Amino acid sequence: MLSGHSIEIKPQVYARIAGAIYLLIIIAGIFGEVFVRGKLVVAGDPSLTAHNIIANELLWRLGIAVDLIMQVCDIPCMLLLYLLLRPVSKNLALLALLFNLVQTAVLVLNKLNLLSAWAMVSRKGYLVNVEQDLSQAIGSLFIDLHGQGFGIGLIFFGFACIIYGYLIFKSVYFPRAIGILMQIAGVCYIINSFLLIINPAFANVLFPFILLPPLFGELSLCLWLLLKGVDLVEWKKKHTDVACSKLRTTVNNIPE
Numbered sequence: 001m002l003s004g005h006s007i008e009i010k011p012q013v014y015a016r017i018a019g020a021i022y023l024l025i026i027i028a029g030i031f032g033e034v035f036v037r038g039k040l041v042v043a044g045d046p047s048l049t050a051h052n053i054i055a056n057e058l059l060w061r062l063g064i065a066v067d068l069i070m071q072v073c074d075i076p077c078m079l080l081l082y083l084l085l086r087p088v089s090k091n092l093a094l095l096a097l098l099f100n101l102v103q104t105a106v107l108v109l110n111k112l113n114l115l116s117a118w119a120m121v122s123r124k125g126y127l128v129n130v131e132q133d134l135s136q137a138i139g140s141l142f143i144d145l146h147g148q149g150f151g152i153g154l155i156f157f158g159f160a161c162i163i164y165g166y167l168i169f170k171s172v173y174f175p176r177a178i179g180i181l182m183q184i185a186g187v188c189y190i191i192n193s194f195l196l197i198i199n200p201a202f203a204n205v206l207f208p209f210i211l212l213p214p215l216f217g218e219l220s221l222c223l224w225l226l227l228k229g230v231d232l233v234e235w236k237k238k239h240t241d242v243a244c245s246k247l248r249t250t251v252n253n254i255p256e
Contacts, residue, residue, distance in 0.1 A: 011084060011173075011229070012232070014083050015084060015225045015228075015229035016225070017076075017080060018081060018225050019222055019224070019226025019227070019229075021073050021076055021077045021080070022077055022218070022221070022222035022226075023222050023223075023226060024073055025070050025074065025077060026215075026218060026219060028067065028069060028070035028073070032064075032066055032067045036059055036060065036062070036063030036066075037063060039052075039056075040052040040053055040056055040060060041143055046133075046136040047133075047136055049121075049140055049143070050121035050135075050139055050140075053118060053121050053122075054122060057118070060118060061118070064111055064114050067107070067114075068108065068111060074104040075104065078100040078101065078104075078160075079097070081097070081100075082097045084230065085164065085167040085168070085171065087235070087238045088167045088170050088171045088238070089167060089170075092163055092166070093163075093167060095163055099156045099157070099159045099160035100156070100160040103153045103154065103155075103156040103157040103160065104153075106149060106153035107149070107153045110146055110149035110150060111146075113146035113149060116139075117140075117142035117143045118139075120135045120136075120138045120139035120142060121135060121136055121139040123135050147196075148196065148197075151193040151196040151197070152193065154189045154192070154193045155189070155190055155193045155194070157186075158185075158187065158188075158189030158190035159190070161182050161185045161186030161189060161214070162183050162187065163186075165178075165179045165180065165181070165182030165185070165186060168182060169183075171238065172234045173230045173235045174224070174230065174231070175224065178217070178221050178224055181213070181217035181220055182217045182218070184213050184217060185213055185214035185216075185217035185218060186214075188210050188211065188213045188214050189211075189214055191210065192206065192210045
């Protein structure tokens with residue numbers, strides 16, 4: 001059984017670490033999308049895109065590396081969120097973790113599209129004899145596939161956000177407003193990702209406005225974890241309620 005000191009310290013430690021990791025994830029995500037691909041990829045111009053990537057090879061590869069660091073950080077972050085939200089509902093916290101884990105797996109595999117894009121536009125090794133126009137077109141195709149893969153991953157993260165938001169709303173030891181914001185974020189992610197598949201033109205009209213609520217919601221959760229942590233009084237009540245419920249279940253299951 002956890003001591004009173006452990007109960008008091010652990011949730012705050014978990015929250016601070018989760019907040020710091022979450023902030024790193026957000027910064028890494030912005031770096032890859034805005035300062036790397038947003039700078040180098042020119043929509044509708046495979047030739048200029050290829051030129052930018054070749055001229056900035058280190059930046060392109062750094063963007064991929066930072067993305068992978070972000071996905072590595074996903075693992076401890078989702079574990080800490082599970083530990084923080086488990087007192088509300090262990091099963092739902094586990095379900096959110098599983099959705100989150102699928103998203104991370106999809107995004108990790110998706111990095112192969114960016115590496116393939118570099119291989120095509122650089123035309124090194126066994127690709128040296130590929131015609132330049134063809135290699136540039138295929139490189140742009142891989143970049144487009146990366147965008148689609150990113151959207152597919154966000155479908156699973158959207159469902160994770162909805163569950164996280166519900167658990168935060170019900171937790172009492174986190175602000176309910178953050179729970180609502182996370183649920184809105186999840187809905188926006190899901191709508192945006194399915195529109196990319198069903199109606200890309202309309203998705204382009206909504207972008208980037210539809211992703212502003214997710215950024216605000218995730219950033220709110222991140223900063224609250226980092227700066228405020230949990231309400232220890234409410235955490236203790238919730239922890240005690242869970243412990244008492246388990247005890248009652250155990251007693252009721254003892255044969256007479």
